[in-house]
Structure formats: structure tokens, C-alpha cells
Amino acid sequence: MIRCRPGIRQLTVVLLTCLVSEGHAAPLLAAAWTPLSPPKPCQGGNCYDSMRDRMLLYDGSDNGAWALPFTLPTGWQRIAPAGQSPPPRTGAAVIYDAGNDRIVIFGGYAAGLLNDAWALTLSGPGSPAWTRLEPDGTPPAARQYASAMCDAAGGRMVVFGGSGAHGLLNDTWVLTLPASGTPTWTQLAPAGVPPAPRYSPATASDGTSLFLHGGGDAVYTDTWKLSLGASPAWTQIFPSGTPPAEIYVQAMVYDPSDTSLIYFAGTNRRLSLNGSPEWHALEFSGTGGGTFNFDPVLSPLTRTVWAAAGLTISPCNSAGTCIGNVSRLDLATGHYSNPIPDARSGHAAVFDGRRDRMLLFGGAGMFSEDSAGVYWAYSPGTATWSRHRAAGGPPSFHGCFMDGAGDRVLVVSRDVLWSLPLSGTGDGVWSAQATMGAEAGTAAGFFNAAFDPAGRRVLAFSGEVGNTDTWALGLSDPPAWSLINPADSVPQARWAASTIFDLRRNRLVVFGGRYSTYGGWGSSSELNDAWGLDPATGRWTRLANNLEPRPLAREGAAAVYDSLGDRMVVFGGFNNITQFGIYLGDVWALNLGAASWQKLEAGYSGPTQGRGSTMALDGQRRRAIIFGGTDDYCVAQNELWGLDLALEIPIDVEAVRRIAPGGLEPPGPNPSFGISSIAFTLARPGRARLLVLDVSGAIVRVLHDGPSPSGRSGVEWDGRDGNGRVTPSGAYFLRLESGEGVSSRRLMRIR
Numbered sequence: 231m232i233r234c235r236p237g238i239r240q241l242t243v244v245l246l247t248c249l250v251s252e253g254h255a256a257p258l259l260a261a262a263w264t265p266l267s268p269p270k271p272c273q274g275g276n277c278y279d280s281m282r283d284r285m286l287l288y289d290g291s292d293n294g295a296w297a298l299p300f301t302l303p304t305g306w307q308r309i310a311p312a313g314q315s316p317p318p319r320t321g322a323a324v325i326y327d328a329g330n331d332r333i334v335i336f337g338g339y340a341a342g343l344l345n346d347a348w349a350l351t352l353s354g355p356g357s358p359a360w361t362r363l364e365p366d367g368t369p370p371a372a373r374q375y376a377s378a379m380c381d382a383a384g385g386r387m388v389v390f391g392g393s394g395a396h397g398l399l400n401d402t403w404v405l406t407l408p409a410s411g412t413p414t415w416t417q418l419a420p421a422g423v424p425p426a427p428r429y430s431p432a433t434a435s436d437g438t439s440l441f442l443h444g445g446g447d448a449v450y451t452d453t454w455k456l457s458l459g460a461s462p463a464w465t466q467i468f469p470s471g472t473p474p475a476e477i478y479v480q481a482m483v484y485d486p487s488d489t490s491l492i493y494f495a496g497t498n499r500r501l502s503l504n505g506s507p508e509w510h511a512l513e514f515s516g517t518g519g520g521t522f523n524f525d526p527v528l529s530p531l532t533r534t535v536w537a538a539a540g541l542t543i544s545p546c547n548s549a550g551t552c553i554g555n556v557s558r559l560d561l562a563t564g565h566y567s568n569p570i571p572d573a574r575s576g577h578a579a580v581f582d583g584r585r586d587r588m589l590l591f592g593g594a595g596m597f598s599e600d601s602a603g604v605y606w607a608y609s610p611g612t613a614t615w616s617r618h619r620a621a622g623g624p625p626s627f628h629g630c631f632m633d634g635a636g637d638r639v640l641v642v643s644r645d646v647l648w649s650l651p652l653s654g655t656g657d658g659v660w661s662a663q664a665t666m667g668a669e670a671g672t673a674a675g676f677f678n679a680a681f682d683p684a685g686r687r688v689l690a691f692s693g694e695v696g697n698t699d700t701w702a703l704g705l706s707d708p709p710a711w712s713l714i715n716p717a718d719s720v721p722q723a724r725w726a727a728s729t730i731f732d733l734r735r736n737r738l739v740v741f742g743g744r745y746s747t748y749g750g751w752g753s754s755s756e757l758n759d760a761w762g763l764d765p766a767t768g769r770w771t772r773l774a775n776n777l778e779p780r781p782l783a784r785e786g787a788a789a790v791y792d793s794l795g796d797r798m799v800v801f802g803g804f805n806n807i808t809q810f811g812i813y814l815g816d817v818w819a820l821n822l823g824a825a826s827w828q829k830l831e832a833g834y835s836g837p838t839q840g841r842g843s844t845m846a847l848d849g850q851r852r853r854a855i856i857f858g859g860t861d862d863y864c865v866a867q868n869e870l871w872g873l874d875l876a877l878e879i880p881i882d883v884e885a886v887r888r889i890a891p892g893g894l895e896p897p898g899p900n901p902s903f904g905i906s907s908i909a910f911t912l913a914r915p916g917r918a919r920l921l922v923l924d925v926s927g928a929i930v931r932v933l934h935d936g937p938s939p940s941g942r943s944g945v946e947w948d949g950r951d952g953n954g955r956v957t958p959s960g961a962y963f964l965r966l967e968s969g970e971g972v973s974s975r976r977l978m979r980i981r
Contacts, residue, residue, distance in 0.1 A: 321374030634928025683927025
């Protein structure tokens with residue numbers, strides 16, 4: 231069987247062979263997860279890249295690394311090393327070796343304690359790449375959760391303590407880090423009495439000394455200084471004032487501007503080191519400090535402290551779990567903020583194709599600082615987040631859609647249509663219109679809805695127990711609800727279903743959801759049926775009726791319409807069959823032409839959050855972007871993932887060429903690899919407007935707008951948008967508007 235892979239643009243002959251030989255939708259067998267933020271941020275460690283003023287995060291789960299620039303807007307940038315890599319691990323000691331521009335890790339745990347050392351080069355030939363260091367000398371005993379610093383003046387890594395095979399440790403070691411030659415391990419014998427054995431104390435460095443506070447297992451509250459140089463020595467510091475509360479998870483940074491240690495977690499404190507050491511209480515404004523218990527780093531250029539990832543307690547089982555929030559503390563103002571959206575669930579996301587960005591609205595998390603009007607934009611081209619604030623705004627973002635033709639975001643409730651225009655300057659202003667209709671107040675609340683861009687309406691089904699109504703909200707002025715009377719049987723009432731609008735067949739598609747209120751674990755009331763509604767006739771059709779394979783019943787799954795693949799792609803969701811439920815992380819595709827399910831093998835382990843995630847389709851890259859949701863610890867997350875859908879693309883040639891009624895003739899060639907010829911016919915002279923739309927309904931190009939004679943007229947489209955840019959592969963819609971009505975055609979474009 232031949233598979234079509236349009237990502238390989240040179241293989242035009244192969245693509246043509248696919249189209250001619252198959253003539254129907256080929257099975258889609260694969261997709262690929264791409265992490266767009268660190269998937270396991272608490273499994274590695276952070277350090278400060280002084281050459282580029284950014285945070286580096288070693289991700290122990292896949293042995294990659296991530297960079298977070300300290301300029302706004304910012305976002306995670308993945309560092310994907312080549313060649314052999316260390317075994318995945320937790321609890322490694324991590325430093326940045328500025329002299330050689332590399333990350334150095336030591337030890338950790340991977341099916342056993344480790345004492346190996348590795349370096350990840352960040353510049354130079356072949357970078358980034360891992361190299362296993364083979365030092366001379368006797369290495370330290372294997373351990374995890376040791377403390378470490380880079381002694382830049384001495385060109386060495388300093389390691390203290392940790393948890394070993396026979397208990398806690400308090401030995402000190404140095405690893406030389408020459409630019410060339412062989413590194414060497416040496417056990418250091420500092421003068422003075424060393425700290426008691428411990429792991430994971432709060433650690434900071436001023437470049438020549440290592441400072442420690444607290445640590446486990448005994449939850450110490452003491453403070454120590456290891457002076458390096460010609461005569462290393464341990465000194466215990468006895469500050470006055472009230473020390474921080476006893477806590478296992480703690481962190482601190484050194485602030486060179488006033489020679490002090492800033493301590494986080496539990497209670498915030500400053501330990502002044504000038505003169506007589508003294509603890510001072512600190513009060514910070516804002517929110518976002520929930521992650522400052524895990525390896526914060528300080529930017530001396532801006533005097534800001536940054537932290538990524540932190541530990542919190544699961545409300546389900548009281549177990550510790552990790553969240554990936556990024557926090558920024560401005561020491562000059564004492565204000566916390568989130569430069570990246572924090573962990574959340576119950577949010578909404580749409581993709582703004584004109585500006586190549588995903589927009590994120592609403593939601594709530596443990597450390598959320600978002601207030602009314604705040605929304606976020608993620609730009610895939612630069613991998614950065616930016617924070618925006620629009621005046622006004624709806625109280626909830628359930629029922630949020632991108633109206634591409636109107637260049638605006640819509641939020642629909644029973645009684646109000648909210649609209650946020652995206653054109654113009656600034657972040658926009660929300661406007662509200664009361665919806666009309668004799669029975670508008672009875673339209674389902676928390677309904678299952680999708681946006682029909684060609685019909686300029688929102689279709690909403692059910693949403694409340696016992697309610698099986700289907701409504702259409704037309705985007706007229708004023709917007710008005712109308713009830714769609716069913717032609718025959720209707721699906722079971724439900725809420726938290728997954729919905730899309732199938733543009734090829736002009737129908738609403740509904741999958742899964744919950745059909746009753748919560749009845750305790752073991753009383754699963756989730757569904758796994760799929761239905762299609764033709765709004766013109768009111769007829770519901772059962773899709774993939776009892777065919778195997780099919781997804782497990784679920785609610786709260788994220789879904790997108792992949793027009794090029796002619797499918798509904800579904801990720802995650804929740805099933806209540808066990809005590810704490812099953813948080814699902816699988817990916818399924820409903821082939822809309824064949825009405826059959828296929829499980830997508832997505833390769834990488836994928837997101838940890840499975841319930842309440844959002845998914846928006848980046849059509850230009852053929853990637854679904856997934857953000858947030860709740861994991862199986864009942865904790866909201868802010869993981870960002872890309873699900874690449876272009877590995878294998880089924881192309882239904884007959885459906886593409888199908889002729890539809892109206893004054894607009896079928897374009898040719900279709901699919902198109904270059905210039906498309908488009909013709910239309912008018913019965914009498916008049917004004918006509920011919921548009922190219924993308925799958926969101928956004929205007930890509932105006933091909934004709936003006937007087938047209940009676941009879942047949944024709945234009946050509948060169949595949950470029952209104953700004954002269956070449957459009958990506960995908961499905962497009964041709965729309966003819968005239969005094970004789972509106973007609974549309976579907977055009978497949980392949981580059």
C-alpha cells in the first residue's frame with residue numbers, strides 16, 4: 231500500500247502516484263509527540279547560563295535540556311543533543327561550566343545509584359552533544375540529591391553530600407574541568423567541622439563559596455559556608471533573627487547586589503551576610519511563588535529570580551507531585567509574576583492563523599494569577615508566550631471559538647455572545663450581545679458545541695442531563711438561537727463531550743461525554759459513541775457503530791478537526807471506573823469518510839495530563855498543540871506538547887473532486903500543486919465576491935470583488951495569501967457571494 235507523505239516536498243511523482251493509485255482514504259497509523267516544554271521538570275535540575283542570561287534545565291527523563299531566556303516574551307527552547315546520551319535519571323547534581331560553555335551532571339538514580347559524570351556542550355563543532363567524562367582519580371561513591379556548584383576561578387565542580395547506598399553523606403569532592411586534557415576527581419578535606427550528613431539542602435553560591443541551609447532527612451535548620459580557594463574550610467553561620475520554618479523542600483539564591491541569601495519555600499527570608507548575619511522576613515506581592523522550592527536561579531543583570539517546576543501535594547492521595555510553573559520574582563519591586571501561563575484546567579484555546587499563534591483563555595490552577603481579561607498567546611515560530619489583557623470579558627470560556635472570517639474570538643453562552651476583535655492595535659476589547667430567539671433561555675448550558683465557519687453559526691447539542699435539544703446560534707445582528715428539530719432518533723443526552731464541525735460534509739460531530747451526574751467510583755457513566763448531525767435536515771447518524779477498535783468511554787477529551795486527514799483527532803479524557811478514575815493519555819482518529827476509529831501510535835510517552843486539556847490545530851505545521859489539564863494525581867499541569875499529524879495523510883480523491891451545487895464550478899486541478907483555475911457563472915450581471923478561506927473561516931485571499939458580467943467568468947489562484955506569502959498544504963474553501971446566493975467549493979492544496 232502506498233502512503234502519502236507531503237512533508238517530503240520533492241516527491242511530487244510519489245504524491246501523484248498516491249492520488250491515482252489509492253483514490254480513497256488510506257489508513258493513518260502514526261503520529262508523533264513533540265514536547266514544547268520540559269515534560270519532567272522535577273526529574274532534572276536547573277542552572278544559570280551566565281553567557282546568555284538564561285536558565286538551563288537538564289531534563290533527566292529524556293536526557294535533553296531546555297533553555298529559558300530571561301527576556302520577555304519568553305518560552306522554553308529545546309536543546310536536543312546528538313549522539314550517545316546518559317541513562318535517564320533523577321536526583322543528578324547539575325552545574326553550568328561557563329569556562330567550557332557546557333552543562334555538567336554527576337550521579338543520580340537510574341535503576342540504581344550512579345556516580346558517572348557527563349558534559350553537554352552548548353557551542354562549538356557538533357554541539358549540542360553529550361560526552362561521558364572519564365576522569366582520573368577515584369570517583370565519589372554513587373549518590374543522588376547531592377549539592378553542587380561551579381568554582382569558576384578554580385575551574386572545577388564542587389560536590390557535597392547526598393544520599394548514598396549506605397545512608398546520607400557529608401563528604402566533599404572536586405572534579406577539575408579543563409578545556410583540554412583529562413578531568414580529575416579529588417576528595418577535598420576542608421578545615422573545620424563539616425555539616426551533618428544530608429541531602430537536598432537549599433544551596434547557593436557566590437562563585438567562590440558554597441552556602442547550604444537545612445536539608446534532609448532530619449529537616450535541619452542550620453546554615454553553612456564552604457570557603458574554597460587555597461585553604462578550603464567549613465564554617466557554620468549563626469544568624470540572629472527568626473530562621474525559616476523547618477521544611478523538606480527548600481531553595482535559595484545568592485544576591486550579589488547586597489551580599490545576601492534569599493531563601494524560598496515555606497517562609498521567605500533574607501540572610502544578610504554583611505557584618506553580623508541576620509535573618510529578615512520578606513513579603514512579596516503577586517502570585518506565582520509556588521515553584522520557588524526547586525532550583526531557582528538569579529539573573530544579576532536584571533536582579534530577577536526565576537524558577538521552573540516545583541513540588542505540590544496531590545488532593546487525591548496526598549502524594550507529592552511536580553508542576554511545571556515558571557515564576558519570576560523582581561527583587562527590586564518584590565513582585566511575583568508568571569512569564570508563562572501557569573498550570574490550569576477548565577481553559578479554552580483557539581488558533582489564530584493570521585498571526586500564527588495559539589490563544590489561551592481562562593482556566594484555574596493552584597497558583598493562578600490571571601485576572602479578568604487576561605489571555606495568553608503562544609507563537610510556534612518563536613516558541614514564546616506573551617501575556618495580554620483585554621478590557622471586559624466573559625465569566626467563563628466554555629464555548630470558545632475562532633471566527634476566522636470575522637478575525638475575532640467568540641464565546642457563547644445561553645444568553646450572551648461575547649466577541650474579541652483581534653485586528654487593530656492593543657490587546658482588544660470584549661463586547662457582549664444579548665442573544666435572541668423565543669426560547670433562547672432554554673438552550674442547553676455547558677453545551678457541546680462547534681463552530682460552522684461556512685454557515686456563520688454555532689451548533690450546540692445537549693449539555694444537561696435529560697436535554698437532547700440541538701440549537702443553532704446564527705451570527706446575525708442581533709445573534710439569534712433557533713431550534714433544529716430532529717428528523718428521527720437523537721443521541722443520548724450528555725455533557726463534557728468532544729465536538730468538531732466536519733466541513734467536508736457540513737455536519738456536527740459529537741463523541742463521548744458523560745450521561746449522568748457523578749455517582750461514585752465504579753459507576754462509570756462515560757460514553758464512547760460518535761454521532762454526526764446534518765443541520766439542514768436535522769438527521770443524526772451513528773458513526774463507527776459498534777466497530778472495533780474504538781476508544782474507551784471518556785469525558786473531557788480534547789479534539790480537533792484535521793481537514794487534510796479528513797478525521798477527528800481525540801486526545802485524553804477521563805473515565806470514572808476506578809476509585810480515582812483513569813486519566814487517559816491515548817490518541818485516536820475518527821476517519822470521517824470511512825466512519826471508523828484508529829488508534830494513533832504517537833511514539834514519545836506524551837503528556838501526563840489527560841483530563842481537561844485543550845487542543846488547537848496549527849494548520850501551517852499540521853500540528854495539534856496541547857496545553858494544560860489535570861494529571862492522574864488530580865493536579866493541574868501546564869505542559870505544552872505538539873502532536874505532529876503529517877506522518878501519513880489519507881487523501882480521499884473522489885471526495886475532493888465531488889461537484890456541489892451552486893454558481894461556483896469545481897476548481898482544477900484538485901488537489902492542486904500550483905496554480906488553480908476557478909470559474910463561476912452568473913445568470914445576470916451584478917456584483918460578485920470570490921474568496922479563499924482556510925478551515926477556520928479566515929479570509930486567505932480575495933480573488934475577485936466587483937462587478938461581474940452574466941455568464942461564465944474565471945480567475946486563477948497562485949496559492950499565495952493576500953500578503954503574497956505562499957500558503958501551506960491543507961484544505962481551503964472557495965466561497966462565491968453574489969446577489970444570486972452563496973456557493974462554496976473545497977480545494978486541496980499540496981506543496
